[in-house]
Amino acid sequence: MYFDKKKAELDDFTYPIGTTIDRFIAQKQAEFPQATGELSQLLKDIVLASKVISREINRAGLSGIEGMTDEENVHGEKQRMLDVIADVRFTRALVRGRQVCGILSEVSEGIIDAGNPNAKYVVVIDPLDGSSNIDVNIAVGTVFSIYERVSEPGTPFTNEDFLQEGDKQIAAGYVLYGASTMLVYTTGYGVNGFTYEPSLGEYFLSHPNIQQPESGEYFSVNENHFEEFPTKIKAYIKQCKDKHLSTRYVGSLVCDFHRNLLKGGVYLYPSHHLSPDGKLRLSFECNALAMIAEQAGGVATDGEKRILGIKPTWHQQRSPFYCGSKKMVEELLAIDS
Numbered sequence: 001m002y003f004d005k006k007k008a009e010l011d012d013f014t015y016p017i018g019t020t021i022d023r024f025i026a027q028k029q030a031e032f033p034q035a036t037g038e039l040s041q042l043l044k045d046i047v048l049a050s051k052v053i054s055r056e057i058n059r060a061g062l063s064g065i066e067g068m069t070d071e072e073n074v075h076g077e078k079q080r081m082l083d084v085i086a087d088v089r090f091t092r093a094l095v096r097g098r099q100v101c102g103i104l105s106e107v108s109e110g111i112i113d114a115g116n117p118n119a120k121y122v123v124v125i126d127p128l129d130g131s132s133n134i135d136v137n138i139a140v141g142t143v144f145s146i147y148e149r150v151s152e153p154g155t156p157f158t159n160e161d162f163l164q165e166g167d168k169q170i171a172a173g174y175v176l177y178g179a180s181t182m183l184v185y186t187t188g189y190g191v192n193g194f195t196y197e198p199s200l201g202e203y204f205l206s207h208p209n210i211q212q213p214e215s216g217e218y219f220s221v222n223e224n225h226f227e228e229f230p231t232k233i234k235a236y237i238k239q240c241k242d243k244h245l246s247t248r249y250v251g252s253l254v255c256d257f258h259r260n261l262l263k264g265g266v267y268l269y270p271s272h273h274l275s276p277d278g279k280l281r282l283s284f285e286c287n288a289l290a291m292i293a294e295q296a297g298g299v300a301t302d303g304e305k306r307i308l309g310i311k312p313t314w315h316q317q318r319s320p321f322y323c324g325s326k327k328m329v330e331e332l333l334a335i336d337s
């Protein structure tokens, strides 16, 4: 009786602590009696690495790691120290977790051999997307895709394992290192979001079963090359302005995507004359976000085809990317050009 009364009093000023991500992953695994636990372990490895990176990012301004290295990445761009740190952290966690045979990272050259030829999964990852925002303390993200390999477990992985359509993703997600760190992922049965509580070192389920609003107030685009955008995209942007929608553009894809996912909106990265296929990479950035968008009721397209239906022919393939609330993307696609 005493405890019931005390509990009722406490309920007035404490909040429920909720479901940890580990518990959530275990609960989901239990719904599939045939599941072996390998995917669950792999997700936990990603969770662990993201916590370490969240800590590094929080300290970046003090520990002097927000600057550049002397190295260039595979695209000939100067690498930032945090790009490299994030890459090392994820690679290490995935190698030690022993659930992947190979890792394709936007930062490293070639496929990383994880030393586990018997593992059935491969991971494609952009360890720190939007990292040019790091030195001004603006949010960045990690984007990841998990595929089942097409080569036989027990044999060396092949290039084909890393050239699968987005539709073949077993799971996909992102981490947003923002005002708080959030991890959002899907295994093809809806989208769930978790917020990190650093003092407890745990992610808690904060955004169950995310549904993207059918329409919204925001459009996110860098208009730098507006004159060279496809006619259809120019017309759509004009339409957004005529409707007095608001522009929101952080320049960190995960942030722009996340806002539009929760609030409703559309993200546009078109082709232009300097970059005929746009800037974003199909395998590292577009596929994971497209899977999350579709799972949440949104749409992701390159202007003609569903992003998830495109078979990449090489790892660094770029694609125009139009993604967001269903009605907004459909309006864009309906424009006659």
Ligand code: AHM
Pocket (backbone or CB within 6 Å): 126, 128, 129, 130, 131, 132, 222, 251, 252, 253, 254, 279
């Ligand atoms: P990155 O992989 O080199 O970080 O580039 C990807 C980033 C995205 O996060 C963002 O949406 C886009 O580049 C911004 O590009 P731009 O500066 O051309 O608007």
Ligand code: MG
Pocket (backbone or CB within 6 Å): 106, 126, 128, 129, 130, 284, 285
């Ligand atoms: Mg990137």
